[in-house]
Amino acid sequence: MKKTQKMEDLTAGIILDEYESLYRMAYTYVRNESDAMDIVQESAYKAITKCQTVKPRYLKTWIYRITINTAIDLIRKNKKEVIGIEDYEYGAEDSYQDFDTLDALNVLSPREKQVIVLRFFEDMKLAEIAEILNENLNSVKSVLYRSLKKLKTELTEGEEHYEQ
Incomplete structure (x- = not known):
């Protein structure tokens, strides 16, 4: 062959x-x-x-x-x-049925979205993500944590209205 x-x-x-x-x-x-x-x-x-x-x-x-x-x-x-x-x-x-989460992804930049999708939706290791995106592992970690903070803010924004 x-x-x-x-x-x-x-x-x-x-x-x-x-x-x-x-x-x-x-x-x-x-x-x-x-x-x-x-x-x-x-x-x-x-x-x-x-x-x-x-x-x-x-x-x-x-x-x-x-x-x-x-x-x-x-x-x-x-x-x-x-x-x-x-x-x-x-x-x-x-199989992605949580539309609130999908909508929340819209607050992320394309780079941030890529990291979140590969890490949590595709369950990839950070080293794999760094290789796919051709970036330094520490850069990927920074993007991941910054993105998670943005998502947390976006997803919890309306919750205080329901708790009252």
Whole structure:
């Protein structure tokens, strides 16, 4: 078997193993089932066609990076479109059902959102996140704690009204 074919097979295997996580991550960005599926499919295509350029040990984190970038590209492309509330789609079948938490993610910058999604939604270790985002581990830790503080503020903002 040729080296190219081995890399394509390895890449396809990782994509299949990580498909649900990649989908959930894409969904947190676009909040639309069909767009999230398109992102994962486009990312898989990009990964399989370019996998020869990556060392095998970096494939998984590289695929996550492609998926994040593809989601961000789609958001930028569609930014000029105005979405009405009737077009805003919550995935009935999706495993992220806490919409207050999903809405709270909107207070985060894209970088902060990436760290939170990878850490808590995809249960990745901080070292993996640093590798995916190509950042220093201490930077990722700082972003994580700053993001958690923002989320806590956002999620507890209205609670004092209910306690009275």
